[in-house]
Structures are given as structure tokens and as C-alpha cells.
Amino acid sequence: MTMRVFVGALLVLAFAGCGPNADARYASGYSDGYAAGYNTTCQIRSTLVEGDWDDKNYASGYRDGYVSGAQDCKRKQDE
Secondary structure, X not given: OOHHHHHHHHHHXXXXXXXXXXXXXXXXXXXXXXXXXXXXXXXXXXXXXOOOOOOHHHHHHHHHHHHHHHHHHHHHHHO
């Protein structure tokens, strides 16, 4: 596991414990986005996600997770 993934996971867990709903929705979006970004960039497979785009916390987490997942895929390909 790369340091970036580890730190990202810690941040998601930290945010998930802070507030009742908003942080949990961000964490859910981040997780979905990370999987989609990694799998799409590495051309592994399509990824089913919740896709609650009307929830700003989910959508924000998804965007952040997608970028992180795509970056980790690219970094792994460069190794």
C-alpha cells in the first residue's frame, strides 16, 4: 500500500468519525471514486458506484477519490 493511499484512508476514517452524515457521505463517495478512478485508469473493469450526485458531500468525496485512484494507478504503471 502506498503512503498516499494510507494517508488518504486515514483521512477518510478521521472524517467519518467527526460528523453524523456529511463525513460518512464524503467517505462513501471517496471510496467509490477511488475504485472507479483506479479501475478506469488501469483499464481493469467498470466499477459500480452508488452515484448519489445530488449529495454534495458524496460528490466531493467521489471527485477527490477518483483523482487519488487514477494517480495511484499511473504511479503503479511507472514502477
